[in-house]
Amino acid sequence: MFEMCDFPADIILHNNNKIVFVVLDGLGGLPLSKDGQTEMETAKTPNLDKLVAENVCGCFDPLLPGITPGSGPAHLTLFGYDALKLPIGRGLLEALGIDFKITPSDVCIRVNFCTLDKDGKITDRRAGRISSEENQRVLGMVRDKIKPPKGIQIFLETVSEHRALMVLRSDQLDDNVADTDPQALGVPPLEAKTHSGQSSRTTKIVNGLIGQTREILRDVDSPANFVLLRGFAKMQKMPSFQEKWGCKAGAVAGYPMYRGLARLVGMEVVAGPTEPKELARAAAKHLPDFDFLFVHFKYTDKKGEDGDFAGKVAQIEAFDAAVPDFVALNPSTLVITADHSTPAKLAMHSWHPVPVVIASELVRPDDVHSFGERAMAHGGLGRQLMINLMPLVLAHAGRLTKFGA
């Protein structure tokens, strides 16, 4: 079982001090030209500027300097898990991405519809990127007819286009199964085997299901006439957020991936709005029930991924307008940070460090007065690894006691 190796668990206190932990997805950015301003620096953010001026801030590396994280590892790190040692398999990520309620006995599998010719050889590994509707239709046929072996439950869920999720649920399954996708055309799909090339109970079950699927789709009127299976993955065994940090944790998140990631660490997902004011309202409603409330705002990342600099600026400003509502919750500690940078200039995630502000009665204030990457790089928290954030947050909330005497 994974544990953050150096953290002394016995210093965690249990009390009623509340933490509101707001993630502005992909917040960090870059100027479009080197002499320009970033999205954060461009945005007019009087409320965030005030929060920064009165509290302590810094710039944190999501994983390690230079490493660009996906959403999964980035959030696990925010939650205080060492994500580099805790890889999330593709099947699991697919399940999280559609907010499928995973249990520890599930094997999650990414399914790609593909096209086979009459000789059973692959002609298109993505079945011509069929529509999500076509995916639902064909997957429905499989779901209706497939008969899992006794003691095994099977779940089949459309993701989008040619992508789907298969989940096998039974206490005796393992995820040591290699992909059946040969990553090549003109050859037949592979049989399921273990990574060491052996057969096993799970691979036999998978091959049985693949065989049934072949029969069910033999005469289907669709380019999606077979499936390739990838990324067999069970949940990592890891302590829940509550076990790890002594906080009963809830999540307010509208997007499935983040709801899934919150559930992965045992948070209760209580609401799913997406607009800043709605997020604050949901936080106000549910904060009484939790010690720690994770609030996820997606649109900063979305505009960054779109390469829409002005749109990202506007979303930062829209969030700024809701900041007084979060401050009004009056938690012991309010954190505003990001999972990673998504500069509109790059239209994708990047490795650049992300701004963090910790607001609490217990901060040692610094002399930073504006909510921007360059300014916050001079903050009192300095530049450090994101894995350090959770202990800092707990400390500022009075939820850690002295180590040693």
Place this chain on the structure above:
Amino acid sequence: MFEMCDFPADIILHNNNKIVFVVLDGLGGLPLSKDGQTEMETAKTPNLDKLVAENVCGCFDPLLPGITPGSGPAHLTLFGYDALKLPIGRGLLEALGIDFKITPSDVCIRVNFCTLDKDGKITDRRAGRISSEENQRVLGMVRDKIKPPKGIQIFLETVSEHRALMVLRSDQLDDNVADTDPQALGVPPLEAKTHSGQSSRTTKIVNGLIGQTREILRDVDSPANFVLLRGFAKMQKMPSFQEKWGCKAGAVAGYPMYRGLARLVGMEVVAGPTEPKELARAAAKHLPDFDFLFVHFKYTDKKGEDGDFAGKVAQIEAFDAAVPDFVALNPSTLVITADHSTPAKLAMHSWHPVPVVIASELVRPDDVHSFGERAMAHGGLGRQLMINLMPLVLAHAGRLTKFGA
């Protein structure tokens, strides 16, 4: 085999983005009096100031805060190896220092000429610090007459004064041999033994060679009438720079130690000028053949070691004049940094952190505008460990992809 434990190797991309990595040896300094300026701060460096102003900088600790590195560990860390876990034995360092072409089957040994009295007891552990010419003369006598056992090659090379290098080459040797130098006068040299005091094939061979040397030098007309052997060392098994970082790497370095260190990690040493403009010219010539070009400038360290503050300032200014030539190479990423500080005030290496500037289209600019330790301590890269530099450099060169999804 050593690996930087946490770096996920599968995120490394292979593309044509070039990196020019310039090391100004011993660049970091100190003011001569506390209210003064450092060498860097004193030097007029308009080109470096511009590079800093347009890009991102920081101050990095070579190994760990407070630890002064030798050239070997400092360069290994620059190249992204965890030098604290990768000790370079003294014999190996001696071989690197004279640019001896080491192979993995070599045992490298530091040889000190010493003086024995007629009873075979040591009267001078350094043979009166004989001249290098005398060393060559006496070592030549040994080289001419010594007969290594079958299957063993022996190399004997003068280093300087009383210092020499012995290399034994054979597939079946080990370096588990303790020093024969008793570190005391009035006693005879030690026999070769393993560190656990056992004999072994290698120690037997070494004792045979020591015996032959005693006979050869029995009647020599020189204070150098015997040898003490120290620091038996083979190459560490470690991944090459190319295996580790996915970059075909070349080196432009005029001084033997740095040529040797570059070769140790598998870089191809392509040129050996020493003057800044010549270094830039060599870089221009050879950059097309490599992904990563290490360029080493020695004189900043040399003047620091000499305690020559004004001389070091002049060398920094001389390098500054060549900066436009490096910028004109237009690599994806240009790095200018140092292996360690060598303040003229101390006339030796020190632990003080070293300036780093990363120039790339992908930097998040900071608000530092001058090339000096004090200014660059406020850079956007912050203060961090030098082991982080290589991942940051690869990221800025677009040679790393996302970790996880």
